Amino acid sequence: MNNPRAGEALWRIARVVLILILAVCTAGAGGNDVLHRTEYHVSPRGSAHGDGSRSRPWDLATALAQPARVKPGDLIWLHGGTYTGTFRSLLCGTPARPIVVRQFPGEHATIDGGDSRGAIIFLVDGAYTWFWGFEVTSSDPRRVSLQPGSWVTDVGKGEGIFTSQEGKEGRGCRFINLYVHDARQGIGFWKGAVEGEIYGCIICDNGWCGPDRAHGHGIYAQNGEGKRRIVDNIVLDDLSHGIQIYGSGSAPLDNFVLEGNIVSGHGGERDVLVGGESTVHGLEMRNNYVVDNPGATALDVGWNAAFGKGATDVVLEGNYIVGQLQLWNVRNASVRANTVVGNISGFRSEEYSDNTYLAARPATNVVAVRPNAYEPGRANILVINWENAAFAAVDCSSVLKPGERYTVRNARQYAGPAVASGTFSGSAVTIPLKTPYPPVAGAPCHPPPGDNSPFSVFVLSRDESAGRPSPRQRPAAHPPG
Numbered sequence: 001m002n003n004p005r006a007g008e009a010l011w012r013i014a015r016v017v018l019i020l021i022l023a024v025c026t027a028g029a030g031g032n033d034v035l036h037r038t039e040y041h042v043s044p045r046g047s048a049h050g051d052g053s054r055s056r057p058w059d060l061a062t063a064l065a066q067p068a069r070v071k072p073g074d075l076i077w078l079h080g081g082t083y084t085g086t087f088r089s090l091l092c093g094t095p096a097r098p099i100v101v102r103q104f105p106g107e108h109a110t111i112d113g114g115d116s117r118g119a120i121i122f123l124v125d126g127a128y129t130w131f132w133g134f135e136v137t138s139s140d141p142r143r144v145s146l147q148p149g150s151w152v153t154d155v156g157k158g159e160g161i162f163t164s165q166e167g168k169e170g171r172g173c174r175f176i177n178l179y180v181h182d183a184r185q186g187i188g189f190w191k192g193a194v195e196g197e198i199y200g201c202i203i204c205d206n207g208w209c210g211p212d213r214a215h216g217h218g219i220y221a222q223n224g225e226g227k228r229r230i231v232d233n234i235v236l237d238d239l240s241h242g243i244q245i246y247g248s249g250s251a252p253l254d255n256f257v258l259e260g261n262i263v264s265g266h267g268g269e270r271d272v273l274v275g276g277e278s279t280v281h282g283l284e285m286r287n288n289y290v291v292d293n294p295g296a297t298a299l300d301v302g303w304n305a306a307f308g309k310g311a312t313d314v315v316l317e318g319n320y321i322v323g324q325l326q327l328w329n330v331r332n333a334s335v336r337a338n339t340v341v342g343n344i345s346g347f348r349s350e351e352y353s354d355n356t357y358l359a360a361r362p363a364t365n366v367v368a369v370r371p372n373a374y375e376p377g378r379a380n381i382l383v384i385n386w387e388n389a390a391f392a393a394v395d396c397s398s399v400l401k402p403g404e405r406y407t408v409r410n411a412r413q414y415a416g417p418a419v420a421s422g423t424f425s426g427s428a429v430t431i432p433l434k435t436p437y438p439p440v441a442g443a444p445c446h447p448p449p450g451d452n453s454p455f456s457v458f459v460l461s462r463d464e465s466a467g468r469p470s471p472r473q474r475p476a477a478h479p480p481g
Contacts, residue, residue: 037073037074037075038069038070038071038074038075039074039075039076039077040052040053040057040058040063040069040070040074040075040076040077041053041054041057041058041076041077041079041104042057042058042059042060042063042076042077042078042079043057043058043059043079043081044059044060044079044081044082044083044084045057045081046058046059046060046062046063047059047062048061048062050062051069052067052069052070052076057079060078060083060087060111061085061087061088063076063101064087064088064089064090064091064101065090066090066091066092066099066126070091070099071097072092072093072094072096072097072098072099072128073093073094073096073097073098073099074099074100075099075100075102076091076099076100076101076102077102077103077104078101078102078103078104078109078134079104079107079109080103080104080107080108080109081107081109081110082110082111082112083109083110083111083112084112084114085113085114085116086113086116086119086120086121086122086123086158087111087121087122087123088123088124088125089101089122089123089124089125089126089129089131090125090126090168091126091129092126092127092128092129092168093127093128093129093172094128095128095172097128098128098129098130098172098174099126099128099129099130100129100130100132101129101130101131101132102130102131102132102133102134103132103133103134108134108135109133109134109135110134110135110136110137111134111135111136111137112137112138112139113136113137113138113140113157113158113183114138114139114140114156115138115140115142115156115157116138116140116156116157116158117153117156117158118151118152118153118155118156118157118158118159118184119158119159120158120159120161120162120188121136121137121138121158121159121160121161121183122136122160122161122162123161123162123164124161124162124163124164124170124173124193125163125164125166125168125169125170126168126170126173127168127169127170127171127172127173128171128172128173129172129173129174130173130174130176131161131173131174131175131176131178132174132176132177132178132374133176133177133178134178134179135178135179135180135181136160136161136178136179136180136181136183137160137179137180137181137182137183138156138157138158138160138182138183138184139182140156140157141441141442142154142155142156142157142208142442143155143157143207143208143209143239143440143441143442143443144208144209144442144443144444145208145209145210145211145215146211147210147211148210148211148212149210149212150215152208152210152215155184155208157182157183157184157208158183158184159183159184159185159188160180160181160183160184160185160186160187160203160206161175161178161180161186161187161188162187162188162190163188163189163190163192163193163196164190164192165190165191165192168192169190169191169192169193169194170189170190170192170193170196171192171193171194171195171196172193172194172195172196173193173196173197174196174197174198174199175187175196175197175198175199175201176197176199176200176201176374177199177200177201177372177374177375177378178201178202179201179202179414180201180202180203180204180206181202181203181204181205181206181414182205182206182441183206183216184206184207184208184216185206185207185216185217185218185220185238186203186204186206186216186217186218186219186220186235186238187201187203187218187219187220188220188221189219189220189221189222189223189228189230190221190222191222191223191224191225191251191252193223193228194223194225194226194228195226195227195228196228196229197228197229197230197231198219198229198230198231198233199229199231199232199233199373199374200231200232200233200372200373200374200375200378200380201233201234202233202234202236202411202414202459203218203219203233203234203235203236203238204218204234204235204236204237204238204411204412204414205236205237205238205440205441205443206218206238206239207238207239207240207440207443207446208239208443209239209443209444209445209446213240213268213445214239214240214268214269214443214445214446215239215240216238216239216240217238217240217241217242217243217244218235218236218238218241218242218243218263218266219233219235219242219243219244220241220244220246221243221244221245221256222245222246222247222251222252222253223245223252223253223254223255223256224252224254226255227255227256227257227282228255228256228257229257229259230243230256230257230258230259230261231257231258231259231260231261231373232259232260232261232370232372232373232380233261233262234261234262234263234380234411234457234459235261235262235263235264235271236263236264236265236411236412236457237264237265237266237412237440237446237448237449238265238266239268239440239443239445239446240266240268240269241266241269241270241271241272241273242263242264242265242266242270242271242272242290243258243261243263243271243272243273244270244272244273245273245274245275245276245280246273246274246275246276246303247276247277247278248276248277248278249277249278249309250278251276251277251278252278253274253275253276253278253279253280253281254280254281254282255281255282255283256274256282256283256284257284258272258274258283258284258285258286258288259284259285259286259287259288260286260287260288260370260380261288261289261290262288262289262291262370262380262382262457263288263289263290263291264289264290264291264292264449264455264457265292265449266292266296267292267293267296267449268445268446269297270296270297270298270299270300271290271291271292271296271297271298271299271323272288272290272298272299272300273300273303274300274301274302274311275300275301275302275303275304275308275309275310275311275328276303276308276309277303277307277308277309278309279309279310279311279312280301280302280309280310280311280312280314281311281312281313282313282314283301283311283313283314283315283316284314284315285299285314285315285316285317285319286315286316286317286318286319287317287318287319288319288320289319289320289366289368289382289384290319290320290321290322290323291320291321291322291323291384291455292322292323293323293449294322294323294341294342294343295323295324296323296324297323297324297326298321298322298323298324298325298342299319299321299323299324299325299326300326300328301314301316301326301327301328301330302326302327302328302329302330302346303328304326304328305328305329305346308328308329309329310328310329310330310331311328311329311330311331311333312330312331312332312333313331313332313333314330314331314332314333314334314335315333315334316333316334316335316336316338317334317335317336317337317338318337318338319338319339320338320339320366320368320384321338321339321340321341321342322341322342322384322455323341323342324342324343324344324345325338325340325342325343325344325345326344326345326346327344327345327346327347328345328346329346330346330347333352335351335352335354335355336352336354336355337354337355338355338356339355339356339358340355340356340357340358341358341361341362342358342359343359344357361386362386363386363387364386364387365383365384365385365386365387365389365392366382366383366384366386367381367382367383367384367392367394368381368382369381369394369395369396369398369399369460370382371398371399376399376462377399377400377404377406377460377461377462377463378399378459378460378461378462379396379398379399379459379460380411380457380458380459380460381394381396381408381431381457381458381459381460382455382456382457382458383431383433383455383456383457383458384454384455384456385433385454385455385456386454388454389433390432390433390434391430391431391432391433392430392431392433392456393428393429393430394428394429394430394431395428395429396424396428396429396460397426399460399462400424400460400462401424402424402425402426403423403424404423404424404462404463405421405422405423405424405462405463406421406422406423406424406429406460406461406462406463407420407421407460407461407463408420408421408429408431408458408459408460408461409458409459409461410435410456410457410458411457411458411459412435412437412438412457413435413438414459419431419432419435419458420432429460431456431458433456435456437449437453
């Protein structure tokens, strides 16, 4: 996997692609001066006494503190290996010249917080920085607390990635194609991260079991200024909510854009919750796939009839929802072209008649391919296997060209072996659907969905050497202590 020649070739390709992406994304916001970026290197074997070159790389803490030579628009490569501990980013780019921190092509970089005594593993306290392609996790196996509530001291895992609620607060930061798993919580995306984005991330298996209930969300977010984008992420099997946009009366919950996300496996709570003790304004949800058990709450907008403040100026269009859809005190809403397989609460179907409401299991499979906007040749693939088929034939021509090598990985076992690979011929790619779903390690309060679940989600990559997680031993349950 860490072939130097393959890495060098991919590095050159990635530089060209990255320059083109940045030029497009920042056009109109100050020109294309990003073309003149300087590149630096970080390694687990790096040092504060390095200079950021390939031969003398920095350690991660030094690079994230923004050494004097790192300027807006620069690129920091994370080389393969494990970065142990907790880290704080103070990097500050500009809207036209974001700093990019990206995993080096052909290598796999992991930030492992281990037992951080609950401290945040990766804290973002800078601005206008893109974090791209690496892994954030905690290898500490303990998931069971003897203490109720959200602030336990007998589980050592820390929060995965949090934008700060002090300092620069993550303004303009983007979190792109990251793998965030097995932490106390996945990503905390707080109100100060104005105009921020979470894109293409795999967020799974976060949380712990308490004596009161399961805790820990995939994404926990608030927003009060500008639009906040949560797009094309895969959020699976976190012990509490998948995506929770919630807060007290003083927490704004405004102007979120959720598009193309695939969220499943949060049957103990809601897969997606948007609502709280303040009114939600300007929610846009388009083309998301929210899939759970028939009796579970897949999507809740407004929170609940008794305590929630509802939502206004809402757009729900083109979503596919399996489970219960709840709309509480939702006003001035466009709710159309959605498919709901399950029950509804808080409204009558006649109020929003331009939708499909199904009480019974459909007869035809649902297959969706979502190409990645940042990495050509990458896509998320969803299959809802209503037909109980052993395989799915998936049209990947929107992602691959004939002659290109590809791999397909089950997102629930992303660190494991590929479920399909080969050379794309232009015909449909055959993907096996009958793969087992192991339970979240050490979490007795969160049973697996079962091997007969109709839901499967995969990640297609154009080249195996583009970097993936190294196989990891799933830890067994471990008592608190």
